[in-house]
Amino acid sequence: MLSIKAESLTKEFKVFQSRPGLKGAFRDLFNRQYRVIRAVDAIDLSVNQGEMVGYIGENGAGKSTTIKMLTGILQPTSGQLLVNGYDPHGQREQFVRTIGVVFGQRSQLWWDIAVQESFRLLQKVYRIPEQDFKPYLDRMIEVLNISPLLDQPVRKLSLGQRMRCELAAALIHQPALLFLDEPTIGLDVLVKENIRQFLKEINKEFGTTILLTTHDLADIEALCSRVVMLDKGKIIYDGGLQRLRNEWGDGKKIHIETVDTYTLSQLQAQTEGMKVHWIEEGPMRFTAILENGNAKVPEVISRIVEHVAVQEIQIEEASTEEIVRKIYQEGLVHA
Numbered sequence: 502m503l504s505i506k507a508e509s510l511t512k513e514f515k516v517f518q519s520r521p522g523l524k525g526a527f528r529d530l531f532n533r534q535y536r537v538i539r540a541v542d543a544i545d546l547s548v549n550q551g552e553m554v555g556y557i558g559e560n561g562a563g564k565s566t567t568i569k570m571l572t573g574i575l576q577p578t579s580g581q582l583l584v585n586g587y588d589p590h591g592q593r594e595q596f597v598r599t600i601g602v603v604f605g606q607r608s609q610l611w612w613d614i615a616v617q618e619s620f621r622l623l624q625k626v627y628r629i630p631e632q633d634f635k636p637y638l639d640r641m642i643e644v645l646n647i648s649p650l651l652d653q654p655v656r657k658l659s660l661g662q663r664m665r666c667e668l669a670a671a672l673i674h675q676p677a678l679l680f681l682d683e684p685t686i687g688l689d690v691l692v693k694e695n696i697r698q699f700l701k702e703i704n705k706e707f708g709t710t711i712l713l714t715t716h717d718l719a720d721i722e723a724l725c726s727r728v729v730m731l732d733k734g735k736i737i738y739d740g741g742l743q744r745l746r747n748e749w750g751d752g753k754k755i756h757i758e759t760v761d762t763y764t765l766s767q768l769q770a771q772t773e774g775m776k777v778h779w780i781e782e783g784p785m786r787f788t789a790i791l792e793n794g795n796a797k798v799p800e801v802i803s804r805i806v807e808h809v810a811v812q813e814i815q816i817e818e819a820s821t822e823e824i825v826r827k828i829y830q831e832g833l834v835h836a
């Protein structure tokens with residue numbers, strides 16, 4: 502079953518443009534001029550139930566605008582959109598019961614009341630029967646380790662504590678789809694790791710679909726097997742994290758330490774016909790740089806170990822962060 506189905510989804514904003522000078526301001530009074538910004542430009546996106554998808558892009562790429570349409574906050578300018586089988590904007594009331602939302606900067610908990618009171622209020626908002634509410638909430642409290650925080654007002658919590666409570670609040674009605682916008686921003690390493698672990702668990706146990714928007718690519722690496730990359734309102738990559746690495750992560754390096762002394766040409770000879778560039782790092786240390794998906798690491802290694810006495814081998818892969826930076830710099834469509 503599809504959680505999200507978007508076809509040619511587009512959002513345009515009309516932005517008022519003022520003319521310079523006093524004369525311009527006067528003319529603006531009678532005849533306003535607008536410029537149209539296409540924040541999201543005819544995107545097609547299908548997400549299956551249970552998938553964990555990373556939605557990434559530079560500032561202003563159109564991520565928030567997409568999420569706002571997917572959560573029903575904004576009405577699309579054009580295109581088709583079904584989320585959990587609903588039109589998010591048109592059928593908002595039924596639709597919101599099927600999603601959970603965590604927007605890093607905004608809270609859905611009431612600031613001045615104790616956390617558990619917020620949970621109770623949300624139970625009423627979503628009309629969750631007590632027999633469903635209690636055991637599930639107890640489970641969240643345990644896994645997220647928020648029991649000591651329940652009787653504290655939200656304003657007294659640290660960011661990491663609040664984030665864990667936000668997650669419990671977003672999941673209190675057991676939504677099929679969870680939207681996360683920068684869920685680990687500003688958190689320390691340990692809390693980040695706990696939250697990632699928790700998200701993996703709920704995805705596995707309840708089959709919750711997760712759409713994650715983040716600038717922290719470590720979140721994506723830890724959680725998502727699929728990445729959708731947006732640039733100027735268009736999807737420029739939609740596929741596996743591994744494919745992204747294979748296609749863009751050129752410069753994959755193999756560091757080799759040999760037992761005996763070899764010349765550079767002896768090593769070069771082993772990978773003849775392959776797109777491998779060799780560098781001599783020291784008397785018995787060499788580096789092979791593999792070109793973009795053409796030369797495969799296992800094949801290079803097996804050719805080397807057949808004829809060269811090797812002491813140590815180390816493989817260095819480009820990080821997702823480097824790959825993404827490169828894609829934006831080169832501005833090429835590889836998908």
Ligand SMILES: Nc1ncnc2c1ncn2[C@@H]1O[C@H](COP(=O)(O)OP(=O)(O)OP(=O)(O)O)[C@@H](O)[C@H]1O
Nearest residue numbers: 514516538540558559560561562563564565566567
């Ligand atoms: N309400 C609005 N009115 C006019 N323009 C808008 C509005 N909201 C967004 N935009 C414009 O649409 C484009 C996409 O913005 P959006 O906030 O979706 O990007 P983003 O990828 O979420 O960026 P960031 O990572 O900075 O949050 C930008 O050019 C932005 O200025």
